[in-house]
Amino acid sequence: MPTASEVHQGQDGVRITIIGGGIAGLATAIALRSPTRTITVLERSEMLKETGALISLQPNASKIVSSWGLAPFLGLCEPLVDTAFRMFNQSGKLVRQVNLDFARFGADRVLYHRQDLHTALKNAATSTDLPGCPVEIRTASRVTSCDPYKGTVTINGGETLDADIVIGADGIHSVVRQAVVGEPREAIPTGISAYRMLLPVESLSGLKIPKDVLDIAKPVTTMVVGHDRRVIMGPGRGGKVFGIVALVPDENMHETSAAGSWVAQGSIPALLKAFAGFPAWMLEIFERAPDVGLWQLRDIDPLPRWVRGRTILIGDAAHAMLPTQGQGASQSFEDAEALQAFLADLPDGPTGQQVNEALLRVYEARHERASLIQMYSREQARPGTDVGSNKVKLDPAQFMKYNCNYSGAKNWLAAKDMGIVVEKLSLSGV
Template sequence: MGSQALDFRVLIVGGGIAGLTTAIALRGPNRHIAVLERSRMLEETGALISLQPNASKLVTRWGLDPFLHSAEPLIDRGFRVFDMSGKLVNELKLETARFGADRVLYHRQDLHSALRNAATSTQLPGEPVEIRTTCPVKSCDPEGGVVTLESGEQIQADLVIGADGIKSVIRTAVLGEYCPAIPTGLSAYRVLMPLERIQNIEGLPDCIKSCNPAMTSMIMGGDRRVIMGPGRGGKLYGIVALVPDGSLHEDTAGDSWVKHGSKEQLKAAYTGFAPWLLKVFDAAPDSEIGLWQLRDLDPLPTWVKGRTIIIGDAAHAMLPTQGQGASQSMEDAEALAAFLADIDERPGKSKVQDALWKVWEARFERVSLIQAYSRQQARPAMEKGSNSVTLNPGEFMKYNCEYDGATDWVRKKKKTT
């Protein structure tokens, strides 16, 4: 691979949001960047996704706003929290000036498509990214920077980045042992439907129906919670409903932790909640209800070995309760770009490894804490025996969203130690 012998050769395993964002962030002179994706990349999973202000400011910095315009972004102006009876108990407004950027909602498929277009575009610095689909990876030699495909083909690079998700092959190579994702005790029903399907629901608060302003609604009671809001420019409505995991087997292989969801079981899980919420569930097409067993990772002992690093869900998969999964992968991409910025020709192993350890040192503490925050927010929203919602969705926003890049983070950390 590579158009010239002296190119800095970067190989990214995984063509999801983490992999494509990293490919874009690393583009520059004398760099050849290739992405290996196991699927045909025909479409991403249909679901809504948010980029938090800490990621939105990076998107702008990389010059991606014109590309993402095609993804019909919708600015989220805040959170509304309802108790299980349907009473509004808290509202947190998000102003652009507070964090220097907006919380933006996308359809995952639209965001993925826009990032792919940006990665392969001639309008950004450096050589367009090479994307190879139907290239499942079998193994990796992290010290040598050699990736072996299931076809038997071997590809060598100066830097290998494992962005291959929660079932990462590259994680196994870096750690030297298989480290499966951990069942969290929660499952999530995920629903996507046209916004118009909820417009005439009796009793549904007008503020939930409206996209002016667009806000995320949370309905909480005991150990159950629903997070829902609009997307795709206000055309769609997405719902995530968390329930204790009681219906999926905790297998570690295959896709057994994802299956079609039952509308009747979803409604039964929310017995006693506001009638309008059950009517929202009723409005969902049966074919658009999925059920995921939620898994994450404990903080890993390392992300780095030799010429290889893991990022995104491969390194720090987390619960969706803060909407930080995609945003943290973008922070990883920015850190890689920052600490590899001075490499403009083919580097030796020690130079690559030194840069990767700086990424690890800058990212590990922060992202591990956000993983822990995400678990904490998955706890029951009400204290036992209480009728009051105790969770404040703004509790961790300051820590999460004031982030302004890896080098700034390291500088501030040194000041406080």
């Protein structure tokens, strides 16, 4: 009987199985499209709808998206370019304003409705208008096991799929993670929960808020901070909706998430109680929300490995992070670009060793950077609460440069290979 490696070598082209049809999985499917590749995405849900919330792509990701020629698909999302950041204290006084000019980074910070972005990526992945073969998306295909060396995955019902490359993009609940890491690595409660709201802009008519405090129509990110609570808000979908995320420590909550779930229906009265003493205009916006969701925020510690055999972890499966820096989705696009770069030269029917070496280069280019952003996002969510835990010695301006100066995985890894300190390279904009 031939070995798995011998079976793979006898095939034409390159067969890729992507586990997970979220933003990370679909972005990777688009990045890897090629006339000689057969790409299958396995998604456990029916993919009827994506979570309704606003999401941003930072300049490091926007540059990647632009290079893929996705404008015809993303234009239908009615994206907004974020123009400024404003921070208020608990009494409602403006304490900081930064006009966002990302021209020096070569791309903008772009705001999307998450469901619109997901739909656009799905349409692009399966389109015949982009280079390469359209991607096959199989819904209701829950992966139950993975053999990372053979490149096989088994889905509900017992069917086994064989591939040259397996990409675990199955999120924070990843099934593939244990197969790759070799031991369970569960998501970690962070002590923070988030109320999420999405309001139609017309529902905010009549609010008595001075325009110099909050202009609902302007593409500006507004934050209100008080002690251990913060609210981030801004428009989306071409200015048709207004999104809000309100972060609270778990111990300050007046309700609990449903047992066994990280997501539950929230309570407007409990939300108002949690933010008592904040500006009256902000509480009035809360009162107009048609409904509110409640998320217990979790992340994972940096993993010791993302690669085993023919299999690699990406996105939240590899580096789930808190939303404080808005980098979760953007890091998934960086993962996709890295795979695009380092798998480009793989021959048809690659051996297990060839695949493994290419995937390890992806890991080498991505792990240090993603882990730093992951840790910084955690630290900014709960500053000072963990004595001695602050390991990232960058101030916010330095961190922005660290993010936005990124110019692709090969450039990043080349700098490391030459002995250049990556942090200094990114900060200098070289």
